[in-house]
Amino acid sequence: MTEPQAGAAAPVSTAAALPTSCDVLVVGGGINGAGIARDLAGRGLKVLLAERDDLARHTSSSSTKLIHGGLRYLEYYEFNLVRKALAERELLLKSAPHIMWPLRFVMPHDPSMRPVWMIRAGLFLYDHLARREWLPGSSTVNLRQHPTGTPLKPGFQRGFVYSDGWVDDARLVVLNALDAQARGATVLTRCTVLAAQRQGSGWQATLQPEGAAPQQVQARALVNAAGPWAGEFLRDRARQASARSLRLVKGSHIVVPKMFEHDHAYIFQNPDRRIIFAIPYEGAFTLIGTTDVEIQGDPGSAQIDGDETAYLCEQASRYFAKPVRPADVVWSYAGVRPLLDDDSGDAAAVTRDYLLEFDGEAAGGSAPLLTVWGGKITTFRKLAEEAADELVRRLGGPAGSQRAWTRQALLPGGDLSAWIGAAQRPDADIARFIAALAQRHPQLPAAVRARWARAYGSRVSLLLADGAAPGAEVAPGLFECELRYLHAHEWARCADDVLWRRSKLGLHLSAPQREAVAQWWALNHPSTPTQPAPAPRQETSWN
Structure with a gap:
């Protein structure tokens, strides 16, 4: 499927252009909110997306920027999540070859970490849990002879290579918003949803565009895709209760001058059983991350701290022949992952899967409220498809709106x-x-x-x-x-x-x-x- 040709339209950004009614009001301009708005608009529903800051201003521009199944999740028996993510990889890479591309990862073998048989078993599952059409499978390399061994300490002799993908995460959000707009959605940035309440068979929401007076919008359904603020929005803005909760886990990254010349990335095993990545970044740099630090308080104020910088430098230096020092860091960033609380004791073990929760009052189809809990970039399209399927089932829609359509669709700019x-x-x-x-x-x-x-x-x-x-x-x-x-x-x-x-x-x-x-x-x-x-x-x- 080719992309629509209406993408040259200017974005809506003024209060005067704010519609007074819509089928679905989507709160949150991160990857999940933009993906849901796109899918619904493509099914013919009238959609309004409101983001209080810039698109991808928070978590969705602060990721490790990978399209991946999540090799380490296999250790936590997250087979369904890994299978779902692996099935999405090639679909996403085809949909936007300009902002996503395949990337080969090298895992140097450290005998003090996981044994060879365990790594081979994990990679076998990774290769076969979902169908691959063109991404190459895993293999073993001699690091003494392979270019990826050159920047490593000489003690690392064997490596395991496998495929995943890279994505420009912030641009992925923008492309989804562009596609949503091209298909009829209204996308408003710098526009806060102050309050939302059920009124009859729909919702009445108060929106505050930047620099303008508050305005009222009527919506048949409300989608809470506020990411780390989903619980807060549900409680304080929509005045709704939920038995679900989020664990806010900060993931921090550092950027240092380029550590190697080849085009592969590394996945390093750490003594604490976690992993970090070292990825070619922006031509002249190497991106190293991430940490898993549970936080309390406002997610918007989260920053990398000295301990996290030291941790990333220390772990990378266990592998690279040239040590990575805090003084080498030219840039750093921290994003807060809104992870669905599954009672895991270790923040690194908390599931990266998502849950779509419709509140009980909407079970009969009256004024549905959907809250998106958790999720990851790789599964955003599938999440949006499942959300749109259920919303259309509850709301009804134009002829053909029941049909899912994004699986073979291209994102703006992807039709070359x-x-x-x-x-x-x-x-x-x-x-x-x-x-x-x-x-x-x-x-x-x-x-x-x-x-x-x-x-x-x-x-x-x-x-x-x-x-x-x-x-x-x-x-x-x-x-x-x-x-x-x-x-x-x-x-x-x-x-x-x-x-x-x-x-x-x-x-x-x-x-x-x-x-x-x-x-x-x-x-x-x-x-x-x-x-x-x-x-x-x-x-x-x-x-």
Whole structure:
């Protein structure tokens, strides 16, 4: 299925455009909320998505950025979760080859950790729990001869290699929101749902758009996809009770200068039975994470602490020949996972599966309330499909709305056929697309072409409509045409939205260069904020 061609529409961002009624009000602009809005809109329902901050402002831009089954979950007997996630990998990689791609992982064998037979058994299950069409299976490598052994300590002689995938997590959320909008949904950012209450056969919600007066919206159903704030929203805004609860588990990551030259990632086993990843990141860096620290209080204030930084450095240094030190960290971030409380004692053992809870009062179909508990990026599409199936069953809908449709659908920018012809393999397709983009726009620097191809896919045409010039270079590699596009079409409302979520250019730019972007924004979009509250992952100082 190709993507809809309505993606060039500008995002709704003003109170005047806020509808007074809808079929479903979705609260939360993370991956689950955006995915549910997209699925419902594609079935013909009138959907309104409200996010109080920027899309993917919190957990959904602070992940380890993996499309994976979760090899370590097999130790906790989470076979259903792993099977479900593995079945999604290739579907997702095909749907958006520009922002997702296959990645091979190397696990150096440490004899003091898990025995060889256990690792082989786990990888056999990983290879066979779900069907693979083109991702290669697992294998064993001699680290003394394989390039992935070069940066490791000489004591590591054997490694195990397997397949998973990488995703630009924040852009995945934006693409789902774009697709939802293209299919008729209204997407509002910087818009808080102050309260929601049942009224007759539906819901009356009070929405507070930024810089405008509160407005009332009527909805037939309400979806609580507030992530770490799901329990709080249910209790304080919707005034509903639930027997379910979340455990808020902070996962922190560090970014250091590139530790190796090859294109594989590592999975390291730690003495505490946890694992960490070391992943090629943004060309010049290595991403290392994550931790599992249970927190209390406001998830929005979570930050990496010194102990977590020291832990990640210590564990990575057990494997790398060159030690990783806290002083090497150029950037760090922390995200809070809203995990469904399953009474596990260890935060690392808490299930990563999800639960869709419809409250009892809505059992007869009157004013349904769906709360999304838990979940992970890899299973977002399946979660959204199951949520939409149940909502449509309860609400009814247009002819054909019962049919699930996202399994074979492409996300915006993922249809490259106009540039390269019929799709083949996602990794080969994106390489052909980058070559085609170079032929069509040789005037662009190669690094910019490659970044645009990865970020926007076929939507890159919207940045250079009718062959227009890219405009002034506001910061190295960042032209005015991209800033104008992101404001007009992708809900970017300040420099941080561009530098840390729509892209990771903030990692490559100096403080004066980032300030130049903020100045451009203040000059060209003075009505939108230029200094939002700092994200919890931007506390690290810059050189």
